[in-house]
Amino acid sequence: MLYLVRMDVAFPESMPADERDRLKAAEKEFSQALQRDGRFRHIWRVVGEYANYSVFDVASNDELHEILSGFPLFPYMTMKVTPLAKHPNAID
Amino acid sequence: MLYLVRMDVAFPESMPADERDRLKAAEKEFSQALQRDGRFRHIWRVVGEYANYSVFDVASNDELHEILSGFPLFPYMTMKVTPLAKHPNAID
Amino acid sequence: MLYLVRMDVAFPESMPADERDRLKAAEKEFSQALQRDGRFRHIWRVVGEYANYSVFDVASNDELHEILSGFPLFPYMTMKVTPLAKHPNAID
Amino acid sequence: MLYLVRMDVAFPESMPADERDRLKAAEKEFSQALQRDGRFRHIWRVVGEYANYSVFDVASNDELHEILSGFPLFPYMTMKVTPLAKHPNAID
Amino acid sequence: MLYLVRMDVAFPESMPADERDRLKAAEKEFSQALQRDGRFRHIWRVVGEYANYSVFDVASNDELHEILSGFPLFPYMTMKVTPLAKHPNAID
Amino acid sequence: MLYLVRMDVAFPESMPADERDRLKAAEKEFSQALQRDGRFRHIWRVVGEYANYSVFDVASNDELHEILSGFPLFPYMTMKVTPLAKHPNAID
Amino acid sequence: MLYLVRMDVAFPESMPADERDRLKAAEKEFSQALQRDGRFRHIWRVVGEYANYSVFDVASNDELHEILSGFPLFPYMTMKVTPLAKHPNAID
Amino acid sequence: MLYLVRMDVAFPESMPADERDRLKAAEKEFSQALQRDGRFRHIWRVVGEYANYSVFDVASNDELHEILSGFPLFPYMTMKVTPLAKHPNAID
Amino acid sequence: MLYLVRMDVAFPESMPADERDRLKAAEKEFSQALQRDGRFRHIWRVVGEYANYSVFDVASNDELHEILSGFPLFPYMTMKVTPLAKHPNAID
Amino acid sequence: MLYLVRMDVAFPESMPADERDRLKAAEKEFSQALQRDGRFRHIWRVVGEYANYSVFDVASNDELHEILSGFPLFPYMTMKVTPLAKHPNAID
Numbered sequence: 001m002l003y004l005v006r007m008d009v010a011f012p013e014s015m016p017a018d019e020r021d022r023l024k025a026a027e028k029e030f031s032q033a034l035q036r037d038g039r040f041r042h043i044w045r046v047v048g049e050y051a052n053y054s055v056f057d058v059a060s061n062d063e064l065h066e067i068l069s070g071f072p073l074f075p076y077m078t079m080k081v082t083p084l085a086k087h088p089n090a091i092d
Numbered sequence: 093m094l095y096l097v098r099m100d101v102a103f104p105e106s107m108p109a110d111e112r113d114r115l116k117a118a119e120k121e122f123s124q125a126l127q128r129d130g131r132f133r134h135i136w137r138v139v140g141e142y143a144n145y146s147v148f149d150v151a152s153n154d155e156l157h158e159i160l161s162g163f164p165l166f167p168y169m170t171m172k173v174t175p176l177a178k179h180p181n182a183i184d
Numbered sequence: 185m186l187y188l189v190r191m192d193v194a195f196p197e198s199m200p201a202d203e204r205d206r207l208k209a210a211e212k213e214f215s216q217a218l219q220r221d222g223r224f225r226h227i228w229r230v231v232g233e234y235a236n237y238s239v240f241d242v243a244s245n246d247e248l249h250e251i252l253s254g255f256p257l258f259p260y261m262t263m264k265v266t267p268l269a270k271h272p273n274a275i276d
Numbered sequence: 277m278l279y280l281v282r283m284d285v286a287f288p289e290s291m292p293a294d295e296r297d298r299l300k301a302a303e304k305e306f307s308q309a310l311q312r313d314g315r316f317r318h319i320w321r322v323v324g325e326y327a328n329y330s331v332f333d334v335a336s337n338d339e340l341h342e343i344l345s346g347f348p349l350f351p352y353m354t355m356k357v358t359p360l361a362k363h364p365n366a367i368d
Numbered sequence: 369m370l371y372l373v374r375m376d377v378a379f380p381e382s383m384p385a386d387e388r389d390r391l392k393a394a395e396k397e398f399s400q401a402l403q404r405d406g407r408f409r410h411i412w413r414v415v416g417e418y419a420n421y422s423v424f425d426v427a428s429n430d431e432l433h434e435i436l437s438g439f440p441l442f443p444y445m446t447m448k449v450t451p452l453a454k455h456p457n458a459i460d
Numbered sequence: 461m462l463y464l465v466r467m468d469v470a471f472p473e474s475m476p477a478d479e480r481d482r483l484k485a486a487e488k489e490f491s492q493a494l495q496r497d498g499r500f501r502h503i504w505r506v507v508g509e510y511a512n513y514s515v516f517d518v519a520s521n522d523e524l525h526e527i528l529s530g531f532p533l534f535p536y537m538t539m540k541v542t543p544l545a546k547h548p549n550a551i552d
Numbered sequence: 553m554l555y556l557v558r559m560d561v562a563f564p565e566s567m568p569a570d571e572r573d574r575l576k577a578a579e580k581e582f583s584q585a586l587q588r589d590g591r592f593r594h595i596w597r598v599v600g601e602y603a604n605y606s607v608f609d610v611a612s613n614d615e616l617h618e619i620l621s622g623f624p625l626f627p628y629m630t631m632k633v634t635p636l637a638k639h640p641n642a643i644d
Numbered sequence: 645m646l647y648l649v650r651m652d653v654a655f656p657e658s659m660p661a662d663e664r665d666r667l668k669a670a671e672k673e674f675s676q677a678l679q680r681d682g683r684f685r686h687i688w689r690v691v692g693e694y695a696n697y698s699v700f701d702v703a704s705n706d707e708l709h710e711i712l713s714g715f716p717l718f719p720y721m722t723m724k725v726t727p728l729a730k731h732p733n734a735i736d
Numbered sequence: 737m738l739y740l741v742r743m744d745v746a747f748p749e750s751m752p753a754d755e756r757d758r759l760k761a762a763e764k765e766f767s768q769a770l771q772r773d774g775r776f777r778h779i780w781r782v783v784g785e786y787a788n789y790s791v792f793d794v795a796s797n798d799e800l801h802e803i804l805s806g807f808p809l810f811p812y813m814t815m816k817v818t819p820l821a822k823h824p825n826a827i828d
Numbered sequence: 829m830l831y832l833v834r835m836d837v838a839f840p841e842s843m844p845a846d847e848r849d850r851l852k853a854a855e856k857e858f859s860q861a862l863q864r865d866g867r868f869r870h871i872w873r874v875v876g877e878y879a880n881y882s883v884f885d886v887a888s889n890d891e892l893h894e895i896l897s898g899f900p901l902f903p904y905m906t907m908k909v910t911p912l913a914k915h916p917n918a919i920d
Contacts, residue, residue: 001245002136003267004145005324012289013840031181044094044176047889048833048896048907052179053096061185061323065269068324079324083187083267084136085249087144089123093889095911097692104657105196139245140189140252140263153691153829157913160692171692175831175911177893186320188329197380215365228278228360231429232373232436232447236363237280268320271328273307277429279451281508288473337369337507341453344508355508359371359451361433370504372513381564399549412462412544415613416557416620416631420547421464452504455512457491461613463635465784472749521553521783525637528784539784543555543635545617554780556789565656583825596738596820599705600649600712600723604823605740636780639788641767645797646872647819648881675917688830688912696915697832705737709821727739727819728872729801731880733859741876748841797875804876815876 001057002041002084003064007077008051026072034067055084093149094133094176095156099169100143118164126159147176185241186225186268187248191261192235210256218251239268277333278317278360279340283353284327302348310343331360369425370409370452371432375445376419394440402435423452461517462501462544463524467537468511486532494527515544553609554593554636555616559629560603578624586619607636645701646685646728647708651721652695670716678711699728737793738777738820739800743813744787762808770803791820829885830869830912831892835905836879854900862895883912 011020034040042055058064068079103112126132134147150156160171195204218224226239242248252263287296310316318331334340344355379388402408410423426432436447471480494500502515518524528539563572586592594607610616620631655664678684686699702708712723747756770776778791794800804815839848862868870883886892896907 003245003323004136013842014289028181032183035183043179043182044096045179045893047175047177047831047893048909053174053176061187061267062269064267065321065323081267081324082145083139083245083248083265084145085139085246087135087137089120089127090135091124091127095691095889105198106657137249139187139249140265142259153831153911154913156911157689157691173692173911175889175892175909177890188320197382212365216367219367227363227366228280229363229433231359231361231371231433232449237358237360266329267323268329269323271319271321273304274319275308275311279429279507290473337371337451338453340451341505341507357451357508359429359432359449361430372504381566396549400551403551411547411550412464413547413617415543415545415555415617416633421542421544450513451507452513453507455503455505457488458503459492459495463613463783474749521555521635522637524635525781525783541635541784543613543616543633545614556780565658580825584827587827595823595826596740597709597823599647599709599819599821600725605818605820634789635783636789637783639779639781641764641771642779643768643771647797648872672917676919679919687915687918688832689915691911691913697910697912705739705819706821708819725819726881727797727800727817727875728881729798729875731871731873733856734871735860735863739875750841801873801875817876 001059003056003058004082004084005054005056005068006046006051006080007054008049008079009073009077010050011076023072023076030070030072039063039067093151095148095150096174096176097146097148097160098138098143098172098174099146100141100171101165101169102142103168115164115168122162122164131155131159185243187240187242188266188268189238189240189252190230190235190264190266191238192233192263193257193261194234195260207256207260214254214256223247223251277335279332279334280358280360281330281332281344282322282327282356282358283330284325284355285349285353286326287352299348299352306346306348315339315343369427371424371426372450372452373422373424373436374414374419374448374450375422376417376447377441377445378418379444391440391444398438398440407431407435461519463516463518464542464544465514465516465528466506466511466540466542467514468509469533469537470510471536483532483536490530490532499523499527553611555608555610556634556636557606557608557620558598558603558632558634559606560601560631561625561629562602563628575624575628582622582624591615591619645703647700647702648726648728649698649700649712650690650695650724650726651698652693652723653717653721654694655720667716667720674714674716683707683711737795739792739794740818740820741790741792741804742782742787742816742818743790744785745809745813746786747812759808759812766806766808775799775803829887831884831886832910832912833882833884833896834874834879834908835882836877836907837901837905838878839904851900851904858898858900867891867895 031040031043035043039056039058040054041057042053044053046052056064056067058067064081068074068081071077123132123135127135131148131150132146133149134145136145138144148156148159150159156173160166160173163169215224215227219227223240223242224238225241226237228237230236240248240251242251248265252258252265255261307316307319311319315332315334316330317333318329320329322328332340332343334343340357344350344357347353399408399411403411407424407426408422409425410421412421414420424432424435426435432449436442436449439445491500491503495503499516499518500514501517502513504513506512516524516527518527524541528534528541531537583592583595587595591608591610592606593609594605596605598604608616608619610619616633620626620633623629675684675687679687683700683702684698685701686697688697690696700708700711702711708725712718712725715721767776767779771779775792775794776790777793778789780789782788792800792803794803800817804810804817807813859868859871863871867884867886868882869885870881872881874880884892884895886895892909896902896909899905
């Protein structure tokens with residue numbers, strides 16, 4: 001079951017650079033583990049923005065929220081979730 | 093080169109049902125031909141809306157506009173194009 | 185799996201009154217059948233608007249879209265779907 | 277008498293982690309007491325957001341405001357209240 | 369129990385002038401009856417707009433919706449309802 | 461001459477609690493003096509928000525601005541002023 | 553007492569050209585009479601739009617609404633009224 | 645003196661195809677004459693939309709409005725004008 | 737050549753009161769010098785807001801930007817510039 | 829391949845003036861190098877705002893994102909990218 005998620009990142013002004021780096025490294029690891037297990041299908045950078053569009057393939061709304069709220073950057077991201085369905089014109 | 097496109101369809105009140113059906117059939121054919129040649133990577137229905145999110149893989153902005161404006165439903169769709177770049181956390 | 189859906193109804197100016205009545209009767213029947221089978225948990229009128237908030241309990245995004253697009257008034261409604269998850273403070 | 281309330285939480289950057297934890301624990305207790313006495317009918321997490329949709333069943337606007345402004349997290353939440361009425365298609 | 373309601377009127381282009389006049393006369397009568405029985409406390413014109421802000425004093429959300437949807441102009445109005453509570457600084 | 465004013469309050473994160481209390485007490489006194497002299501006709505709490513709708517009866521735009529900018533909380537409020545006129549359906 | 557008014561004009565698709573011309577001529581006459589009597593201080597075209605910003609000098613909200621709703625194009629205009637006060641830095 | 649203008653085109657549903665074609669041909673001629681005389685510096689299609697961004701180089705606001713309102717498609721376009729100034733980092 | 741400018745002022749929370757006073761005094765002086773030399777035609781307070789609508793009469797976009805960015809409060813203001821043209825109904 | 833980019837700059841309140849100056853100097857150098865190599869075609873100041881519209885000519889979305897995210901002010905700018913295509917009425 002697919003969902004499109006737009007994520008916008010905004011760090012608080014007061015966060016030290018090394019804390020930021022630590023969080024970004026943890027985010028990368030978390031993100032890549034999810035991609036490898038097949039539940040995180042796509043992640044694309046929005047050109048010119050500290051933002052991405054991501055596609056998740058999960059079994060339920062609860063599973064998606066558990067994943068999204070587990071991202072190390074979750075407290076610093078605004079997320080907008082769009083549930084997707086099969087399109088009648090899709091060939092796959 | 094990838095682009096995310098959101099398309100919302102709205103037919104004019106005055107369009108006869110058979111004209112609508114003819115356009116939707118032409119749209120399906122046009123859409124599936126593009127999916128088969130690899131330039132139209134994904135099309136997903138937005139749940140509860142007469143709308144879709146689509147992902148295109150083309151060589152240029154001009155090629156994308158030529159494709160999008162060639163859709164039989166183009167005059168009845170509102171499109172919003174987001175250019176995408178590779179994300180540093182993507183594993184593919 | 186729960187979803188909150190806001191539906192706003194707008195009939196085209198040109199629709200004859202009896203067509204409107206026929207659609208509303210069909211909508212009522214469709215809506216009540218879904219409520220009885222347990223997948224349509226709540227429907228509330230938004231005070232002062234020709235709109236409602238509805239809660240659905242379905243197995244997938246695809247099932248939800250199939251239900252929503254099957255409503256007789258679907259072509260005359262704007263729908264906004266919000267996927268819901270269990271809240272950590274909920275007691276049920 | 278029912279009301280739908282959307283609540284979005286945003287803690288100030290300067291709040292220490294333990295103050296945050298204390299507030300969240302107090303919030304949980306307050307929330308669950310209201311759910312047990314029947315006035316707080318539903319609380320659902322919005323997937324991907326630090327937000328919820330809640331349904332209250334109270335006797336008046338004043339009673340609702342008293343409840344909402346009593347939430348320990350009230351100073352850190354944006355609330356949007358929608359009054360609900362019985363829908364003619366509802367079977368309950 | 370008080371509610372503030374903003375109402376914006378927009379007649380369809382195709383409505384004949386006499387139908388419009390008939391509706392406006394019925395609206396006036398309906399509106400003034402409600403004002404006389406005490407449930408329709410205030411109605412003010414928004415300067416420069418075919419719109420008003422109105423204050424209702426009713427016993428419930430259902431009663432308010434019944435009143436609002438009974439206005440002869442209801443199908444041609446956009447309404448936005450705000451529930452009001454007693455303000456701690458109010459002297460009345 | 462009437463005006464509807466919506467006021468939303470937002471204190472800066474850094475303001476000490478006692479300064480906040482002092483300001484709120486001054487606000488109450490200022491507000492009630494204006495209500496007693498007849499120029500501040502109504503103040504209602506917006507349910508669920510740190511906001512109010514207020515109605516003023518003054519002789520001019522300048523008098524209204526002088527009053528509004530004199531509120532002790534003025535620097536911490538967002539105000540939106542709507543000039544009101546007599547409505548043709550009003551019976552008062 | 554000054555007010556800034558933004559007016560946007562939109563004629564319905566079905567209006568015949570001569571009716572449009574008749575209305576625009578009446579509008580011009582009405583507008584210029586008001587400018588000559590001193591209550592209509594300024595009218596400026598917004599570059600690239602069928603819209604204007606106008607400044608009125610009247611004695612009350614009611615007088616302003618009477619003027620604005622008397623414009624021959626009133627039914628085809630969207631108006632947004634901003635009440636103005638003397639600015640402390642103004643030298644006039 | 646430069647201005648950026650975004651233009652969105654929307655033809656009324658009732659316009660016959662040949663009238664549309666005639667207008668588009670006149671638009672092209674008008675547009676190209678202006679480009680040749682140097683006042684219409686750039687015109688770019690917005691990908692996926694019946695819209696463009698254009699850059700004009702004219703001597704005054706009045707000249708710009710005269711040009712824009714002279715476009716054959718002016719009645720069917722929404723325009724948004726942004727005045728531009730020299731940027732301190734520009735090398736030209 | 738005229739321009740309408742809306743300016744909204746917002747001081748940062750951390751600015752000391754005397755710095756604020758110094759800036760406001762400098763702003764007043766700068767503003768009044770411009771009014772006296774004829775390029776700053778009008779400045780009006782928006783009732784209830786720390787904002788103004790101003791009208792400038794300058795020779796070019798560049799001159800306007802030079803003036804606006806020279807205001808002592810420029811770093812603390814949001815400005816929205818609307819270029820104005822002569823209105824066909826204006827009598828001046 | 830062209831893109832229009834709107835950039836709005838907002839420095840955090842806490843940034844020291846010399847850090848700001850250092851960043852602006854680096855920005856100027858970076859910007860002018862790009863203009864000289866032909867990929868940064870235009871940069872215009874938006875009158876009255878700390879913002880610009882820029883036009884880039886690059887080979888791909890990835891190249892554009894690499895450039896934009898390399899700007900020294902990137903962390904302090906909001907960017908909005910619009911992909912452009914050749915317009916059928918353009919003579920160049």
